[in-house]
Amino acid sequence: MPAERPTIADVAQRAGVSKGLVSFALNDKPGVSPQTRDRILEAARDLGWQPSLRARALSVNRAFALGLVISRDPEIITGDPFYPSFIAGVERELAPAGQALVLSVVPDEEAELAAYRKLVADRRVDGVFITDLRHDDARIELARELNVPAVTLGHPETPSPFPAVSMDDRAGIEAAVDHLVGLGHRHIAHVAGPARMLHGSRRRRAFEDAMARAGLPAGLVVETEFRAADGAHATRDLLSRPDGPTAIVFANDPMAIAGLGYAQRSGLRVPDQLSVTGFDGSDVGEHIFPALSTVATDAVSWGAVAARVLLRSIAGEEPGDTDLPPARFVPRESTAPPTDPTGTPTRTGR
Amino acid sequence: MPAERPTIADVAQRAGVSKGLVSFALNDKPGVSPQTRDRILEAARDLGWQPSLRARALSVNRAFALGLVISRDPEIITGDPFYPSFIAGVERELAPAGQALVLSVVPDEEAELAAYRKLVADRRVDGVFITDLRHDDARIELARELNVPAVTLGHPETPSPFPAVSMDDRAGIEAAVDHLVGLGHRHIAHVAGPARMLHGSRRRRAFEDAMARAGLPAGLVVETEFRAADGAHATRDLLSRPDGPTAIVFANDPMAIAGLGYAQRSGLRVPDQLSVTGFDGSDVGEHIFPALSTVATDAVSWGAVAARVLLRSIAGEEPGDTDLPPARFVPRESTAPPTDPTGTPTRTGR
DNA sequence: CTGAAAGCGCTTACAG
């Protein structure tokens, strides 16, 4: 247990004023003459006084902290580059503002709701981030009911009283499809995230739309849970079909990397015999061979902006929605024209 | 701002007792008759009373939270599988104990010390994790000076008053080397982490010791900053030497994956012409081709045990040091006998 | 410009 620390009373005594005045001086409130103000600040410095956030929190009914609850299969959290970057962005805003981040990691959606409840019941946070939006997301209603400020990453489907900070991921998927079509691919598959997740289904729809615009059928879609292993399995399934694809657009990088690995293991040359694209722009995708063509999202900015918006809405402003620059397609080495220029896959070694 | 909530006074009034008694009943303290206890609990339930953690924190001088500060180059945090798993393990202990995790992510060591100071000055946490130990780690002294309970991951070099939770990583490195030697490799290199980091230099020493035991020279060592890109660069440097290796032991998975990618990009066949091992057992390493042979660490358990130890030392116990089961080498596909059985590298395509 | 006092919502000796 940390040693005795001076309190506001000690400072007041040393400066020869009341506790109230110390508080006013500290918080730059009007009504303190410059001289007394200096005297108070000096006394505080001499004593090494650190105002107690605890006492302050009780008085002003604020936690000075924001809550993030991450609901992820422990298996998937490891490979996913999004949260570490997102959190780095959040912290970049919070630290200078004297706010802290309280993080809750839970295994499933049930525990997730409980975690939000607990966080606000304990008044551990003044606001919460709502990430990985789902269809009919119960967290919107819950946050409203708990009367806690929130910010959503992306627009929920259901009406939401909370500001949304969005990053268009459709454009990136469309660019990936266009790129592949431009290379001559006609059999392009999509390995999607779970349909219950908004970004899972939205990326899928973006894929389908882009295919339709190119006049191509978009029937080759496999739905997954976003796990790396799912990427390998989906690739196996797709490649075993008679109408197998010459290119696969994956909904995230870990699956794309695993799919690419599966293809190589089966004896296919990537990108010559199979082109592959990912989503998220993970660092490791840049370094595998062939380097993964992907859709880069700026998760750091997303975190920073979301934090700023949440802070503002806690402060009573009504920030409104924010649209971040859309995710961009980054072609690297894992995409190339199909071997057979007609677009028919040429497979060997299987 | 959340709505009006009942306080202990409301519960006391409804139950017809004093506030003090409500507190006693709530905290299972002796001196409350079963009947009144039930009456109080019922009143609390009727009112939907949630005791204010804030008020409680001020009274008992506790934060009911633990602090983790992660100091990582934003560039590296993304690919590293350790922290997400570690945090998942920590949360597994904290949630049932009613504790929260406050997370601070900082870019460098200077900001790191400031983050610890701030966390305890604000009394945001009752104890802190000290991860990624360095030589002469200033955090040990700082934590002692701040008088805050702490737990270190691994044993610091300098005398430390804090319990250590360690996982032997030497055995895994040694097993990797032994495996490679058994396959017939004689030119084995090591791509190490930064020497200032304890696990960086310890893994390096483990490598050197294992090589010495095998009667092999251990001169091929490149020091890096643990970034994926470093793995590629180190591999390039190593492969360009006249005495280039037939196998490389990397100090983490992201570097190993990047090194593997670099080798492939240069036209080398892995594992035939170059064997590669990683460290950390990341999910993605399992799915690339060839699947990465690696040293698996159980970061989840590490987090859980460290949290438990920290909680105990906050409670005034003196937990003592804990040794977790050592990291195990997991052979997969990225290691094989060298092409030329004499152990001399046979390189083509460069 | 400044002081004295009440209040935030708990816990915890101290009395009975």
Added chain:
DNA sequence: CTGAAAGCGCTTACAG
């Protein structure tokens, strides 16, 4: 077994 009161360390009307 129970009550009344002080205390944790701040903030904030309310008076002067």
